[in-house]
Amino acid sequence: MQKQNRLIYFLLSLPAFVLYSVFFIYPLMNGFIYSLQDWNGVGRDKDFVGISNYITLFSDIRVRNTLSFTLRYTIALLVGTIVLSITIALLLDSIIKARGFFRTMYFMPAVLSTLTVGLIWNQLFSNALPQFGRLIGSESLSSNVLGDVKLAFWAVVFTALWQGLATNVLLFLSALQNIPKDLIEAAGLDGANKRQIFFRIKLPFIIPTLNIVIILTAKNGLMAFDNIFALTSGGPARTTESIGMLIYKFAFEEFKYSYSSALAILIFVIIGILTIIQLRTSERYEVKA
Amino acid sequence: MNKKQLKFDRVFSYFVLAVGLFIILVPLYLALITAFKPTKDSIANFFSFPKSLYLDNFITVISNSNFFKFFGNSTLILAASLIGILVLVPLTAYVIQKNISSKYYRFFYFAFVAGILVPFQVFMLPVTQQMNKLNLMHQGGLIVLYITFAMTQGIFLYSGYIRTVIPKDLEEAAYMDGCGVIRTYISIIFPMMKPMTGTVIILNSLWIWNDFLLPLLILNKSQSYWTLVLFQYNFKSSYTFDFNLAFAAFVLSMVPIIIVYVFFQKYIIAGLTGGAVKS
Numbered sequence: 032m033q034k035q036n037r038l039i040y041f042l043l044s045l046p047a048f049v050l051y052s053v054f055f056i057y058p059l060m061n062g063f064i065y066s067l068q069d070w071n072g073v074g075r076d077k078d079f080v081g082i083s084n085y086i087t088l089f090s091d092i093r094v095r096n097t098l099s100f101t102l103r104y105t106i107a108l109l110v111g112t113i114v115l116s117i118t119i120a121l122l123l124d125s126i127i128k129a130r131g132f133f134r135t136m137y138f139m140p141a142v143l144s145t146l147t148v149g150l151i152w153n154q155l156f157s158n159a160l161p162q163f164g165r166l167i168g169s170e171s172l173s174s175n176v177l178g179d180v181k182l183a184f185w186a187v188v189f190t191a192l193w194q195g196l197a198t199n200v201l202l203f204l205s206a207l208q209n210i211p212k213d214l215i216e217a218a219g220l221d222g223a224n225k226r227q228i229f230f231r232i233k234l235p236f237i238i239p240t241l242n243i244v245i246i247l248t249a250k251n252g253l254m255a256f257d258n259i260f261a262l263t264s265g266g267p268a269r270t271t272e273s274i275g276m277l278i279y280k281f282a283f284e285e286f287k288y289s290y291s292s293a294l295a296i297l298i299f300v301i302i303g304i305l306t307i308i309q310l311r312t313s314e315r316y317e318v319k320a
Numbered sequence: 321m322n323k324k325q326l327k328f329d330r331v332f333s334y335f336v337l338a339v340g341l342f343i344i345l346v347p348l349y350l351a352l353i354t355a356f357k358p359t360k361d362s363i364a365n366f367f368s369f370p371k372s373l374y375l376d377n378f379i380t381v382i383s384n385s386n387f388f389k390f391f392g393n394s395t396l397i398l399a400a401s402l403i404g405i406l407v408l409v410p411l412t413a414y415v416i417q418k419n420i421s422s423k424y425y426r427f428f429y430f431a432f433v434a435g436i437l438v439p440f441q442v443f444m445l446p447v448t449q450q451m452n453k454l455n456l457m458h459q460g461g462l463i464v465l466y467i468t469f470a471m472t473q474g475i476f477l478y479s480g481y482i483r484t485v486i487p488k489d490l491e492e493a494a495y496m497d498g499c500g501v502i503r504t505y506i507s508i509i510f511p512m513m514k515p516m517t518g519t520v521i522i523l524n525s526l527w528i529w530n531d532f533l534l535p536l537l538i539l540n541k542s543q544s545y546w547t548l549v550l551f552q553y554n555f556k557s558s559y560t561f562d563f564n565l566a567f568a569a570f571v572l573s574m575v576p577i578i579i580v581y582v583f584f585q586k587y588i589i590a591g592l593t594g595g596a597v598k599s
Contacts (some may be wrong), residue, residue, distance in 0.1 A: 036501055038420065039414050039501045039502070040419055040501065043412075043415050043501070044411075044412050044413055044415040044416065044425070045430070046408060047408045047411075047471060047475075048411035048412075048428055049407075050464065050467065050468045050471070051428070051432065051468055051471055051536060052321075052433065053434075054433060054447065054450075054464065054468040055443075055468055055471075057450075058429060058446035058449075058450055059438065059442070059443045059446070061443075061446040061449075061450070062442060062443045062445060062446045065445070065446060069396070074461040103375040111397050115589070119337070119340060120517070122333045122336055122337050123337070125329070125330070126330065126333050126337070133337050133341065133490055134589070135585055135589075136341055136344060136345070137340065137344065138585070138589055139344065139578070139581065140532075141526075141592065142526060142577050142578070142580075142581045142588065143530070143574060143577065143578075144529070144530035144532070144548075144549050144552075144573070144574075144577075145530065145532065146530070146532040146549050146552060147530075147549070147552055147570055147573060147574060148347075148363070150552060150553075150556070150566070150570060151347055151351050151567075151570055152347060154349060154354075154563050154566060154567065155347055158362070158366060158563055159350060159367070162367070163366075165368070166383075168419045182522065193344070193347075198592060198593070200378070201589060201592070202593055206513050213430070228507070241488060246459075252438065253439075254439040254440075256441065256532075256533060257532045257533065258452055260532075261553070262488070274441075275439075275441050276535045278445075279444070279533075280440065282444070282445040282448075283445075283448075283537075288445060291443060291445055295441055295442045295443070295444075296446070297443070297517060298441075299437070299438065299439065299442045302437070302439065303437065305526060306437060308338075309481045
């Protein structure tokens, strides 16, 4: 009976294990091997070149610019997401009437396709906003902001927040609603002001949510693709080219297969290290609090 | 004084929330009115309300492209992937948790959970290469990939649920009654995991329906394979640039998901927040 069960378990789990090995683990290892070779994707010859692809990455200006954009974008996204979604969640938590309605509306962007959202904003920035700019007589708004090196960056951040806040607002809201109400009332009776209530009572309760939001947002920011691809395609003059896009362009537009794989592995390592640091520091904080 | 302050706070809260609501709705409103206007009206004034019920944009989009075919493709891919996910993922999680003391199963459990942290771009190139070599650059191949990639988070979520919610003695009672492994799973375990199944359906539906990069890599070669998202992307290049037509295409593509959201929003919100917190 035991033996027979063991065979049944083995057979039941086999399809998933085979699929995962063939379509996930194997290509992942393959990517690592590519990164140590010198392959353009078409030719038959793949020479082993060791870590030379990685060394080239560090001196490649385009990679450096892309990395700089991606980091600035991720930081802006993190700051914007944390500040705005906590603020909106606090406001939603403080109202009673129509809370359900506001929650429904604020969450709606999360169900739309990121590509559609990017394409809509692309149209609005290039066609609607210049008309509005001329109407109010603003010179900087009269031309397409997506063509302006400085403004394009903020347009990318803005559209990412427009869609990305939704889920995070909800996460913070449900964390806030789990705080025992009498705790806040008691603090209010003891004469605590709003700031004290937020920092001393509410914040410790939302720290676990904050950790999740930071990890998810950082991962989204560092690997951004759809939204930027649809909004600017990396322009103007490649100033909004993200790492996720560069991996794609190297691989499928410029046929630098091995080089693209090296970049992908490098980013994977960076994300892994950042995740570990984040988890370690938050652990320490939670123990203290 | 205190009461006055409270009232002011409340009015202020509603005011800020209303401003936020305005920012969320403006692009969707503009998309809608632009879809109902001829180009010359939009060039004259982008923000004006349509003068009449102008449907030509929608008619052009639907008749000039295979809109319903793309809609059908998206639906088929979603349905087939979901069936595959719901057959394989909870079952595999259950088998792993039953045998977690064995090294073999523990290895795969860690491999699945570690997979959550791997961004798709890290191995998109070798995957695409492999799909090409195996002649899987079609909807069937894409469905296989969705089922496989859903395993990382899915097995993690189901495993947590099995460990914390499913009582051990219940299964033992079923075994005593002479139910085999498969019977026990189908008639007792799977029905008990319903809440988690809801979360997994919602998370994966939104991901698969809205996904862009995987269809772009696997399906873009042949127009007959396109999904709704690919159609919108290619729309940009296949028409001379007529933004009223583009907005009609956007609106048509958003309508199905917004309808689903309106009807199931309670479950969607619960599912998405639940899934994010647990992963």
